[in-house]
Amino acid sequence: MSVPEIAIIGGGPSGLAFARLLEVNKIDYVVYERDATSKVEGQGGSLDIHGKTGQLVLKEAGLFDEFKKYARWDATKTLIQDKTGTTQLVFGEEQDSPEIDRASLRKILLESIPPSKIKWNHEVGSIEKFDSGEISINFKNGSSVKGFKLVVGADGAWSKARHLLTSAKPQYSGKHYLEAKISNSNPFHPTIAEKVGSGNLIAMGEAKQVSAQAQGDGSYRIYLGLTVAEDFATNGPVDLSKADGEAARSHFVTNADFFGTWGSPLKDIITNSEGAFRPWPLYHLPSEALSWTPVPGITVIGDAAHVSTPFVGEGVNCSMYDSLVLTSQIVERGLDQLGAAVEAYEKEMFERGKDLIERSNGSASLLFAQDAPKPLLDVLNASKRDV
Ligand SMILES: Cc1cc2nc3c(=O)[nH]c(=O)nc-3n(C[C@H](O)[C@H](O)[C@H](O)COP(=O)(O)OP(=O)(O)OC[C@H]3O[C@@H](n4cnc5c(N)ncnc54)[C@H](O)[C@@H]3O)c2cc1C
Numbered sequence: 001m002s003v004p005e006i007a008i009i010g011g012g013p014s015g016l017a018f019a020r021l022l023e024v025n026k027i028d029y030v031v032y033e034r035d036a037t038s039k040v041e042g043q044g045g046s047l048d049i050h051g052k053t054g055q056l057v058l059k060e061a062g063l064f065d066e067f068k069k070y071a072r073w074d075a076t077k078t079l080i081q082d083k084t085g086t087t088q089l090v091f092g093e094e095q096d097s098p099e100i101d102r103a104s105l106r107k108i109l110l111e112s113i114p115p116s117k118i119k120w121n122h123e124v125g126s127i128e129k130f131d132s133g134e135i136s137i138n139f140k141n142g143s144s145v146k147g148f149k150l151v152v153g154a155d156g157a158w159s160k161a162r163h164l165l166t167s168a169k170p171q172y173s174g175k176h177y178l179e180a181k182i183s184n185s186n187p188f189h190p191t192i193a194e195k196v197g198s199g200n201l202i203a204m205g206e207a208k209q210v211s212a213q214a215q216g217d218g219s220y221r222i223y224l225g226l227t228v229a230e231d232f233a234t235n236g237p238v239d240l241s242k243a244d245g246e247a248a249r250s251h252f253v254t255n256a257d258f259f260g261t262w263g264s265p266l267k268d269i270i271t272n273s274e275g276a277f278r279p280w281p282l283y284h285l286p287s288e289a290l291s292w293t294p295v296p297g298i299t300v301i302g303d304a305a306h307v308s309t310p311f312v313g314e315g316v317n318c319s320m321y322d323s324l325v326l327t328s329q330i331v332e333r334g335l336d337q338l339g340a341a342v343e344a345y346e347k348e349m350f351e352r353g354k355d356l357i358e359r360s361n362g363s364a365s366l367l368f369a370q371d372a373p374k375p376l377l378d379v380l381n382a383s384k385r386d387v
Pocket of ligand 1: 160
């Protein structure tokens with residue numbers, strides 16, 4: 001059976017951006033995606049798309065006009081509060097980093113490639129490389145496929161492709177986000193809308209956070225940031241398994257280890273949020289892992305290459321930018337020089353990926369400081385003075 005030149009594992013932002021750029025450049029490819037359909041329920045809130053990276057990729061992909069239909073330039077305003085719920089700083093109003101719902105970004109990218117190019121319900125179980133140099137993609141359903149000139153792992157933090165390049169594994173950061181929501185019909189919606197508007201609120205202190213993030217449909221995603229053990233969701237003191245989340249909510253607002261001593265405006269956000277809390281244990285690759293020797297026939301992009309904690313809000317931007325760098329190298333050198341193209345891409349990506357991981361880890365120490373938001377305000381005020 002003949003196969004396209006390039007296989008992409010994963011139809012997230014990096015895999016689909018890469019697919020679109022290959023499409024534009026008339027290079028044949030196929031995307032294998034674990035999800036059964038294009039619906040992205042439960043994949044996190046909105047993403048801010050930066051001018052020099054994410055937006056540039058969308059421009060190069062011919063999708064910027066479509067992006068503008070969904071992008072929210074009025075969503076960048078962020079209130080920084082302390083644990084009492086007192087606003088200490090308002091920033092971000094002029095930033096060129098509009099928010100877009102994850103589902104809208106996926107829709108734009110998906111609609112830009114022929115439906116036949118993406119194979120839904122194709123979860124990769126393993127990828128192996130034989131002595132002959134051939135790479136086999138083995139699916140969980142027992143089938144496998146080989147013969148590609150290049151396999152690109154765009155399959156996120158727990159990539160099945162990465163082990164062929166490095167033995168490094170994502171490390172737990174010590175932080176969790178717990179996600180809930182406040183929908184438009186929630187009686188508390190007018191209260192939070194008045195406070196947060198179309199932007200964001202982040203309250204911090206005692207190595208914890210309460211944040212609210214406006215979504216494109218007017219609802220809010222609520223995130224509780226915690227410094228807890230990796231197995232908090234399954235073995236922690238709070239039962240997160242109940243669908244209504246009420247017992248957990250009550251525990252969080254009454255217990256001093258969580259938000260029991262926080263101000264009422266913030267406890268009200270927790271109390272009035274809806275549904276079960278979805279746990280996001282946050283991982284990052286050790287930055288020194290980004291230095292492998294290129295392996296013919298395979299590479300990784302996006303979180304598969306450089307998963308980081310989300311504390312500088314650049315993961316998706318860096319991920320989509322990978323797809324632009326890799327495509328540019330392939331187009332410049334041609335399909336006969338894929339090895340050289342991958343080597344040049346990886347060399348450039350290593351520096352960006354390391355920088356992202358290290359800056360995000362540095363940001364965590366400000367955002368989750370015991371005396372937050374003071375250290376963050378000190379840094380922001382010092383940078384204002386330096387301008
Ligand atoms: C709570 C949270 C908040 C975040 N907020 C922001 C933010 O505000 N701004 C920002 O820039 N970044 C943010 N990020 C980071 C951002 O989500 C990622 O950097 C980005 O999604 C990476 O894109 P990706 O396509 O590389 O990987 P992913 O988005 O993880 O996509 C991987 C795709 O591969 C598929 N897949 C996985 N395994 C397999 C398999 N075995 N077989 C087939 N398919 C598979 C998945 O279903 C998925 O579609 C956040 C991350 C988290 C966890």
